[in-house]
Amino acid sequence: MYLNCKTYFSYRYGTFGTQELVDTAAAKRVKALALTNVNSTADAWDFVDFCRQAGIKPILGAEIRNDQQLMYILLARTDQGLMHINQFISQHLIDKKDFPSRPLLEQVWVIYPLGRYKPEQLEAYELIGVRQEELVKLYGQSPEKHPRKWVVLQPVTYQNKTYYNLHKILRAIDLNTLLSKLNAGDMAGENEFFKDKLELWNGFSEYGFILENTLQVINSCEISMALHTDKNKKFFTSSKEDDRILLEKLAMEGLEERYGAGHRLARERVMKELRIIHELNFSAYFLIVLDVVRYAQNRGFFYVGRGSGANSIVAFCLKITDVDPIKLDLYFERFLNPHRTSPPDFDMDFSWQDRDEVIDYIFKRYGREHVALLGMYSTFQGRAIIRELGKVFGLPKPEIDNLVFRRKEQYPPEDGIQRAILRYGALMEDFPNYQSIHPGGMLISEKPIHSYTALERPPKGFNTAQVDMFLAEKIGLFKLDILSQRGLAHIKDAIGLVKQNKGEEVDIRQVERFFTDPKVADQIRRADTIGCFYIESPAMRQLLTKLRCDDYLTLVAASSIIRPGVAQSGMMKQYIERFHHPHKITYLHPKMKELLEETYGVMVYQEDVIKVAHHFAGLDMGEADILRRAMSGKYRSHNRFKLIEEKFFANCKGLGYPEEVSREVWRQIESFGGYSFSKAHSASFAVESYQSLYLKTYYPMEFMVAVINNFGGFYKTSFYFHELKKSGAKVFPPCVNQGHYLTSILGDEVITGFVHVQNLERKTMDRVLGERAKNGGYHDLTDFIERTHIDAEQLNLLIRVGAMRFTGMEKKELLWHANFSRKRMDTVPVMHSMFQEEMPEFQLPDFPKRPLEDAMDEIELIGFPLGRPFDLVDDDRSGLTYVRQLASLIGKQVCLLGQLVTTKPVRTIRGDTMAFGTFLDEEGDWLDTVHFPPVLKRYPIHAGGFYRIMGKVVQEFGVYSVEVQQLISVGLKKA
Known part of the structure; x- marks a missing residue:
């Protein structure tokens, strides 16, 4: 009977959570249930999973609306029908066009509201939905003449009267209107809740053929797709075996390049990893990542491979990462092992300038029918809820501000509206608010991506799945993270500037050489790291000083213990104290000293948890990783965790450890496990930090110009200009004859880019710089004005910022001549003069110049002075x-x-x-x-x-x- 149910994934409309909807149905002994969210299938597979667990038949579909108008309800008869629904929704959401009045979809039921069409007008797959309160409208229509065209339609949108009020509030938020101004067509009806089955049966008792047809429609729908099974692209080549052979060939070639011939330990580890990768069907995944990396290499893009994938020696040999897992004692099981219940992923960082091209390549290489960005959703939270509710209730802003400030007070306000805001605000906490995009996740599926999800396309973006990472995992799709960061753009641009300014080539991937460079070591020891990726913040610079950091391994540790959770837990302070006083460290057991001496007895890394669980307690690597994941907040409720805990203590007893020692080791694992960070992550960060450090050490001017031009870093731009001047650069204001849109460097002279001048339009400077490139530098003010036809306001900005200093005139004199010339030009046609017309001569008074006048102009126009502040x-x-x-x-x-x-x-x-x-x-x-x-x-x-x-x-x-x-x-x- 319930063919039109919504959850809160009908954004700002439904009020049921997905699990709550299924639980409510189960409590009412409902045997079949249809999920039909508004223009969405976002939580479809959670719904299927929960229904199967509850013994309810899941039916999937969607309620299609054009703005507020209900068009029809779609129900998938098969898995293929669901794919067609997803395709249909995607096409209209991506193209931003209205849904048609009558769709044509295979394997799909289409249910129209009563009165939209007559039964004789409908095709075999089209039906008319009748609500109980609409039965009176059937009198005189002889519905029995078309018994197959009618179904019971009992929409389920909210739980009860309280949630009906919340539904109306959500509608007011969605429509950005006052609650009192909602119209009937803006919201659901007053009966859209779970009516009792018996009440529905009795209500339709005169129309037994409608009840019978409704049951037949329910029985005709079947979703058969299994969850938690691999749905990813199966093969990179033509078969699993060919993938294995290709991956092994490439890995062995990389092994020789990375380690040379005859490195037995590295070879054994490569072969072990390749076996596990093949057995777990991950060969295609590695080859796809390698394909992306090689595309980036061919395009000259810089990248960093990080995440738990950096624990893999195969990834290191393929140059997906630059982290040596043997040198750093990293465990492959942290990335991939037979016990993992969720798929791992590689995090690939690219420059913010290059990331979109890499994403576009993946779409084109693997097909838009099989690729999507991963979605996510923003939820209603805290103060934002109060502000939204305050607006729809019509409260003035000062009253809303006061309520936000007092929202956590123990006693509720006496005002009824304010009490209602706090009450309903608590109910809608964590409700999804709108569809968003995962920061970098991409899905590549074997079957068409519409088999699993509908797609949307954000402005100027790529097709994005309606499912989030947790639902993708449940489906069986693992993600590839294509991320962006400005630190890589700093490196790329700095290398380009070094080549341009000094004629030198820098091979930035020679990181092993950077690790042992004495000048780089001195730079980091002095914490002279402003502009360098991940190590420039005040807290990080202090930590580097406290640890006397001048080597790679110490930087890896620092990159881990600086993390917020670690620092707040007190582990960072403990690590620093033990670093300075190693003789005071007391180890629980000689084995613990052997395992943790590198980190002074502190489990800094997640890999340390695995190390202790494996080497101290005798758990195998897969079990040790499950323990690590459980300690970080995952799977703690799983029975598997309890079994591993029991095995931990049984093994310790069998190894002869005193019980108090075993208990204390377990306590430390629990204590550190929730805060420790992936060593592979930290090692990847440290590689990029060293690349930045090398450039800052040997090419400080070019490096700092690159940082400035990418507008990225911990500090404001003015302080990077400070570092630039500190390195010996002479910094000049913008110049129309020598400068560029971005800041440029020639020798030790730097010309500030026009991009920094506030209110200076990009199109103006494109015209100015384009004309200069085409016809040469400007001779004087008149030549500049006649060739660019720049308007007076933009010209005045250039003069005041010093960009016209090539004329040899002072600013005030320039401003006078410029405005006079502009007025003369406004009276003549816009074209180049056939003959040069000389500027009339004027005897201008001497304009006094105050000492700080240029600096004040720079503060106003650039935001900071270019000289000494x-x-x-x-x-x-x-x-x-x-x-x-x-x-x-x-x-x-x-x-x-x-x-x-x-x-x-x-x-x-x-x-x-x-x-x-x-x-x-x-x-x-x-x-x-x-x-x-x-x-x-x-x-x-x-x-x-x-x-x-x-x-x-x-x-x-x-x-x-x-x-x-x-x-x-x-x-x-x-x-």
């Missing part, structure tokens, strides 16, 4: 301390002048707010500060600017900072 500070320098002096002033009171770089507010255990600050002093050195709650409350830190910083110098493991006691904002000089 401290020249603008209106403050006496007497009695100041500088960062270079702090090491000799530990415990002393000091006063520094600093430019604020960034702050990080944190909560104390007592719930108070404190902050860590980062400043630059006048000599260009970086200063770390600590602002405890009382000081922060009395001396708040405002955005940007200069401060007098008074406090006490403190030191922790070689990091010097100032505990602030007073912070006074310092003004700027008048221009």
Whole structure:
């Protein structure tokens, strides 16, 4: 009877969770149930899974709407019918066109609302749905003349009256209107809940043929697809065996290149991995990833292969990754083993400039019928819920702000509307709000992708599945992550600039050489890492200093313990203390010292959990990985985990360990397992960090220009210009005769790019630079205006930022001539003069120039001065301390002048707010500060600017900072 059920994946319409819908049906002893979300099949396979577990026959379909108008309900009679429904939905969502009034779909029932068509007008697959409250409309129509055309239609949209109210709220949010302004056509009817079966039977008792036909329609529908079975592209070549042979051939070639001939351990591991890869049907997956990598290599794209795939020596030999798993003692089972219940994946990072082309290649190489980006969905959360509900209830913004602030108070507000907002807001917490895109996941299926999901296409994007990663996993589709990051663009552009500016070629993949380079080691030891991927933040630079980091393995550890969960758990502090005092470490057992001496007895990595479980407790590698996954929050409820726990203690007893030692090792696994990070991830990050470090060490100017041109990094652009000048570069304002849209470098001279000039239009500069490229540099102001026909506002911006300095005139004189010339040109046709018309001569007065005028123009137009920012500070320098002096002033009171770089507010255990600050002093050195709650409350830190910083110098493991006691904002000089 229930052929039209919706969940909250009918976004901002339904109120049932998928499991809740099935559980409700099971409680009412429903034997068959149809899921028909609005223009969506997003949770179809969860629904099928839950129904099968509950002994309910699942029927899949969709409710098709054009805006608010219900067109029809589609029900799949077979798996193929579902594929046709997905294709149908996808076609109209992607093309953004209305659904037709009558669809033509194979293996699909089409149910129209009563009154849309007469039964004699319908085809064999078309039906009319009748609601119980609509039965009176059948009188006089003789429905018995067409008994096969009618079915019972009892929509299920919400649970009860309370959720009906929530449904109306969701509709108001969706339509961006006040709740009081909703029309009847904007929302569901008042009877769209689970009516009792007996009530429906009794209601349709006069029309037994409708009940009978409804049952026949239900019986005709069958979804047979099995879940949790491999649905991915089966073969890269023509067969599984050919895939095995090709992968082995390529891996053995790479083995010789990576390790040379005769490396027995590496060869044995390659062969072991190849056997497991073949047995688990992963050969095609490896070959597809390799295919993508080789395309990137051929196009000159930089990439980093990371994720748990970096645990594989086969991936290393194929140059999918640059992480040596033998050198780092990485376990393949962390990536792939027979016990894994979910498929692993490779994370492939590309430059943000190249990623879309790589994605486009995958679509074209493997076919748009088989490829989709992975979807996800955004949910209603916290403060956003209160704001949305406040708007639809019509509350003024100040009242909404107050309610957001007070939402977690123990006692509810007395106002009825505010109580309703908090009540319904709690009900809709975690409801899906809208379809989104996974950051990088891609699906490549053997059957057409529409067999599993409908697709959407975000603006300027690629076809995106309506299913998320969890549902894809349930279906049996594993993802390939094609991610983007700006760090790779820094590297790529820096190499290009080095070649262009110095004529030198840099082979950035020679990372083993970088690991042992003494200059690079010194650079990282001094934490001179601004601009370098993953290691430039204040916290990371402090950690590098505390660990005296100057080698690859220490950087790998630092990349892991800097993670938020690790740091908050106290593990980072424990690691640092043990690093400095290794003689104080007490190991539980000699075996634990053998296993964890590299990390000072701390399980820093997920691989450490596997190592201890395998080598200490005797679990096999697959079981050890299950334990690792369970400790990180997965599968803890599974019976398999309990069995492994029992085996852990039984093995320990059999190995003769005292029970208290075994219990303590288990406790440590539990303690560290939830926070530890993948060593392969950290190792991959560290490789890219070293590549950035090498470029910053040997080519600091080119590297920093590349960072600036990619607008990526922890800090604002102005501080990368600071680093650029610190490296010896001479920085000049933009120039129409020598500059480019992006910042450029020639020798040690850098010309700021036009991209940094606020309100300067890209189309204007494309015209200016295009004309220069075509017909040569500009001779003077008149030549520039006549050739570019630039408008007055854009011309004034160029003059004020200094881009017209090639004329030899001062800005004010240029502005006068420019505006006069523009007015003359506005009165003549827009064309090049046949004869050069000379500019009339004028005797202009002397325009006074103030010392800071250019700097102030740069602050207004670029956002920061290109010269020395401290020249603008209106403050006496007497009695100041500088960062270079702090090491000799530990415990002393000091006063520094600093430019604020960034702050990080944190909560104390007592719930108070404190902050860590980062400043630059006048000599260009970086200063770390600590602002405890009382000081922060009395001396708040405002955005940007200069401060007098008074406090006490403190030191922790070689990091010097100032505990602030007073912070006074310092003004700027008048221009």
